[in-house]
Amino acid sequence: MNDSLYIERYFGDVSELAKKISRREITRVINILFRAWKNGQWVFVMGNGGSASNATHFAADLVKTIVGEIGQKGIKAIALADNIPLASALTNDWGWENLYTGQLATLWIPGSVAIGISVHGGSGKDKAGAWSQNLLKALQFAKDNDGTTIGFAGFDGGAMKKMVDACVVIPAESTPLVESFHSVVQHLIVFRLKELISQSKNKKR
Numbered sequence: 160m161n162d163s164l165y166i167e168r169y170f171g172d173v174s175e176l177a178k179k180i181s182r183r184e185i186t187r188v189i190n191i192l193f194r195a196w197k198n199g200q201w202v203f204v205m206g207n208g209g210s211a212s213n214a215t216h217f218a219a220d221l222v223k224t225i226v227g228e229i230g231q232k233g234i235k236a237i238a239l240a241d242n243i244p245l246a247s248a249l250t251n252d253w254g255w256e257n258l259y260t261g262q263l264a265t266l267w268i269p270g271s272v273a274i275g276i277s278v279h280g281g282s283g284k285d286k287a288g289a290w291s292q293n294l295l296k297a298l299q300f301a302k303d304n305d306g307t308t309i310g311f312a313g314f315d316g317g318a319m320k321k322m323v324d325a326c327v328v329i330p331a332e333s334t335p336l337v338e339s340f341h342s343v344v345q346h347l348i349v350f351r352l353k354e355l356i357s358q359s360k361n362k363k364r
Contacts (some may be wrong), residue, residue, distance in 0.1 A: 172331070172333070172336060173336070173339075176329065176330070176331050176336060176340065177340075179330050180327065180328075180329060180330070180340070180344065181327065181328065184325055184326060184327045184328070185327055185344060185347065185348065187324070187325035188309050188325045188327060188348055189348055189351050189352060189355075191272060191307055191309060191324065191325060192221070192234060192272070192309075192348065192352055193352060193355050193356075195234055195272050195307075196225070196232070196233070196234050196352065196356060197359075198270070199232075199235065200235070200268075200270050200271055200272060201235045201236075201237070201266070201267075201268055201271040201272070202218070202221060202234050202235065202236040202237075202271070202272040202273075202274060203236075203237060203239055203259075203262075203263060203266065203267075203271060203272070203273050203274065203297075203301075204217050204218045204221075204236060204237070204238045204239070204274045204276070205238070205239050205240065205259050205273070205274065205275050205276065205293075205294050205297055206238075206240065206275070206276035206277065206294070207240075207277070207290075207291055207293070207294065209278075209334070209338045210276040210277055210278060210311075210338065210341070211238070211240040213276050213311075213338065213341050213342055213345065214238040214239075214240060214274070214276050215238040215240070215241055216342065216345070217236075217238070217274070217276075217345045217349075218236040218237055218238040218241075219236075219238075220345070220346070220349040221233060221234040221236035221349065221352075222234060222235070222236050224349050224350075224353065225349055225352045225353045225356055226353070226356060227353065227357060231356075231360075234352075237266075239258070239259050239262050239263075239297075240258075245262070246258060249261040249262070255293055256292050256293050256296060257293070257296070258293045259293050259294065259296070259297035259300075260293070260296050260297050260300045263297055263300050263301070264300075267300070267301075267304055267306070269304060269305035269306070270305060270306065270307075271301065271306050271307075272301075272306065272307045272308070272309065273297060273298055273300075273301035273306055273307075273308050273309070274308075274309040274310070274311070275291075275294040275295070275297065275298050275308070275309070275310050275311070275319055275323070276294075276310075276311040276312075276341060277290070277291040277294055277310070277311070277312055277313075277317070277319055278312070278313045278314070278334050278337045278338060279291065279312070279313065279314050279317050280310065280312030280313065280314065280315070280316045280317025280318060280319035280320055280326075280328070281294060281295045281312075281317045281318040281319050282314065282315075282317035282318060291319075294319070295318055295319065295322070298310070298319070298322060298323060299322065302322070307324050308322065308323040308324050308325075309323055309324065309325050309326070310322075310323040310325070310326035310327070311326070311327050311329075311341045311344070311345070312326060312327070312328050312329070312337075313328065313329040313330075313331060313332075313333075313334070313336075313337030313338075313340075313341075314328075314330075314331070314332055314337070315328070315330070316328040327341075327344055329341065329344075
């Protein structure tokens with residue numbers, strides 16, 4: 160296959176995949192996060208590997224991009240893979256499976272929102288064992304402590320889809336497509352939230 164055919168096939172997959180993503184689940188995520196903004200609830204975002212980068216980007220957008228002016232209130236969001244000294248200490252002392260629950264045990268406030276991002280949704284495994292078990296453990300912690308849970312997954316959604324309150328599944332068996340669409344959908348959510356927040360502020364004037 161030459162470059163031209165590869166490119167056309169990839170973009171064709173992108174186009175078809177966009178039609179299959181659940182609009183209902185995206186709407187549910189928007190509603191959860193808009194409520195978190197209104198109520199001043201914390202949002203904790205988690206992911207491993209490439210999904211950790213998406214988690215960082217999403218958290219940054221929830222804090223800053225959803226508002227239009229300096230001094231306006233964004234969502235109190237934090238990506239739990241960002242503090243490298245803390246993450247390495249937790250992993251070294253308490254194990255990789257406790258990377259996120261180890262932080263939530265201190266940071267958690269009842270009513271908070273936990274977001275897990277995982278290509279396989281916690282299904283499958285590699286040399287270190289089952290994937291993303293630290294995410295599933297943290298999401299269960301949130302559920303057990305009066306929290307709301309959101310998932311971004313791929314493939315068939317895995318275990319994550321079955322346990323969270325809202326789950327956007329990218330129905331593709333392709334890591335690059337899933338990770339790319341997670342970013343696309345997260346931007347959709349962020350800019351819809353920005354519209355809703357702007358509308359909310361205008362109503363109060």
